[in-house]
Amino acid sequence: MKVDLVLLEKLCNAIGVSGGEEEVRELILKEIKDHVAEVLIDTMGNVIARKSKSTEGKPRLLLDAHMDEVGFMIVNHDGDGFYTFQKVGGIDDRILPGLKVLIGENKISGVISSKPIHLASPSERKNSISFDSLKIDTGGNMGIEPGTRAGFGSQFQANKETIFSKAIDDRIGVATLILLAKQEYLNLDLFLTFTVQEEIGLRGAKVTAKSVNPQAAIVVDATPAYDQPTYDDQENSFYNTKLGRGPAIYTLDSGTLYDRRLVNYFEKTAEAAGINFQFRQPGGGGTNAGAVHLANTGIPTISISVPHRSTHSPISSSRIADWENTLLLIEAGLKNFHTTIIN
Amino acid sequence: MHNLKEFLFELIDMPGVTGFEDPVRERINAEWSSAGFETKIGKTGALIASKGIRTGDIPRNKVMIAAHMDAIGMVVRSIRGDFIQCAKAGGIDDRVIPGLPVTVYASKGREIPEPIEGYISLPHPKSLKPGDEEGLILLDRLLIDVGLTNAELKEKVNIGDVVSFNTKPFELNSKLICGHSLDNRASVAAVTSFMHEAKDIPKDWEVYCVATSGEEENFNGAITATYEINPNIAIVLDVTFGKGPGSSDWQTFEVGKGITIGFGPNLHPKLVDLAKKVADRFEIPCSLEILPTHSGTDAYAVQIAREGIPTLLIEIPLRYMHSAAEIVSLNDIERASRLIGYIINSLDAKTLEKISWEVENEG
DSSP: OOOOHHHHHHHHHSOOBTTOOHHHHHHHHHHHTTTOSEEEEOTTSOEEEEOOSOOTTSOEEEEEEEOOBOEEEEEEEEETTEEEEEEESOOOGGGOTTOEEEETTTTEEEEEOOOOGGGSOHHHHHSOOOGGGOOEEOSSOOOOOTTOEEEEOOOOEEOSSEEEETTHHHHHHHHHHHHHHTSOOTTOEEEEEEESOGGGTSTTHHHHHHHHOOSEEEEEEEEEOOOOOOTTOOOOOOOSOOTTSOOEEOSBOSSOBOOHHHHHHHHHHHHHHTOOOEEOOSSSOOOTHHHHTTSTTOOOEEEEEEEEBSTTSSOEEEEHHHHHHHHHHHHHHHHTOOGGGGO | OOOHHHHHHHHHTSOOBTTOOHHHHHHHHHHHHHTTOEEEEOTTSOEEEEESOOTTSOOOEEEEEEEEOOBOEEEEEEEETTEEEEEEESOOOGGGOTTOEEEEEEOTTOSSOEEEEEEEEOOOGGGSOTTOSSSOOOGGGOEEEOSOOHHHHHHHOOTTOEEEEOOOOEEETTTEEEESOHHHHHHHHHHHHHHHHOOOOOTTEEEEEEEESOTTTTOHHHHHHHHHHOOSEEEEEEEEEBOBTTBOSTTOBOTTSOEEEEESTTSOHHHHHHHHHHHHHTTOOEEEEEOSSOOSSTHHHHTTSTTOOOEEEEEEEEBSTTSSSEEEEHHHHHHHHHHHHHHHHHOOTTHHHHHSOOOOOOO
16 A cells, blocks of 8 residues: 555645534545445534445444644634634644634635734743734735634645645544545455544544444544654653654553553554554553543544644644555554454 | 736745845846846845946936845754754744744755755753743744754754745735745835836936845845945835734834835935925825834944935835734835835935035135
């Protein structure tokens, strides 16, 4: 299997702020409809696809990736094209001043305001700009209604080794699932869910995991790397993953104690296939696994993520090789999967 | 046919960090030459263009129109891990740069630097000195990620290499343009439009246009070019503060509603009066911009060049100055260009007499 940067670019440039995933959903449906037996959109807006019809006696397995991304919602027009806004999902306020955003279905351009440093008081200069002082500036009244969503205005870029884009979290997972949906799995009753509202509390997966009710689940996401130097060149004791070291297999995070049988299975699968991988450092953060593994009577779950830097930012970066190895690892894991692994 | 908007978009999609103006100067030089001006490059990097010079004539008066072409930016100070850390070139605002796309001009072993694109990332709180984790993170702690490993960076990047903003320009509603380096490429565009329109130069005058260098650091282009030209009158163009969220006091002006003429000790009062009269006569929307001391522009250097130069300052309102998302109005740029044109046309043999101080000498 090969990565598809054209597909990833389309997905990353689409805007799907939590609760407004339409554009991403349309792209997904178009990509998978000829490759799956059944597809439906549930009441939350989640896409649930079943790979094949003849499934008797085969293990029911779930692959999940979330469609949504962090962004903004316009909450008031203050006049003359200046809008008050709120954040949707976890965004560091310090990346906001000067940020380009695209607003609504028509993708109207705007920028987030900042008081020029020349006019700032000495105390203002010493501090980051407070969120409450920021407005979205569209350059004139564009008839934008409160409730309209806005996303990062940056565009996907890649060189030979590295992807630079907004929303790598989790379009890289979405793209992985789309590519996997185009393969055949005679050993599995495979379900794919493309979920909404992960960034505001794993809301979509809390529903899909229950309705699919799989015997095991694999959550595919992007994990922050934090693989950077410290101010005093001491050991970096806080990194999650390192770019270039391959897919990250989770063992424990703030939401999930991962199923050891699945962790061992994927570790062995990677070793057998000679696929570069790493364990994500145990600790904070989490994925849809936090919702999935607690659904119904409990679902053995694993998270496999592509490392990326500067999460929830207008530009994050990932290594193409890490994505490729993620794809290869999950593909190998699916093709060799059998129920005894989780018995 | 010169297209103001297209040229401006080109100018603000181009590096020209203060002290390293070569790429933008080359583009401006081509445009100014095509407008029929003779050009040369000053010894510290300013671009000097002239028209109306006739050798052998009786020396005529000279008017200099100056706009700085340099922009704020950064230079590499260290390579740490897979990241680059930078120092400021000009008045970079630490508060507005995390998350921005940048281009590093990697020069190691190369005559022409290789542009490498990346972005400015916020460091993890635990990577910072205890006490520094929250709030504003200064540029020297921010990390530039260009997707290269430490070994690759060391092979390509030199300490001191230039780093420029790489936000792409775009148009907002109502003829507003958004991008980086509009301070002061907006003024360069206004001067360029004037040059394309300037068919007849007043017969008693020579016109010099200068794209100055180093304004954001030390005014080196303005200081040396003014010395070299030795003008009788200077007109400096720059940008001023646009009204916007949190910026609405007397120092700010509505973007798109007109330009400003500077007033204060940095400018020549009689030249200010002359410019106001011209603006009124030709109905160019124009406010008086009160500058009680330092104008913060090239005018500060130009005024005290040689034995003193009568200096005028015309400014274009701009929102979010020194961010990578500055906003100006094309209408205001056109107004600035027209005002320069009308002022130049109003110059005659008596202009210098009209603006001179009156002294009554006895006997």
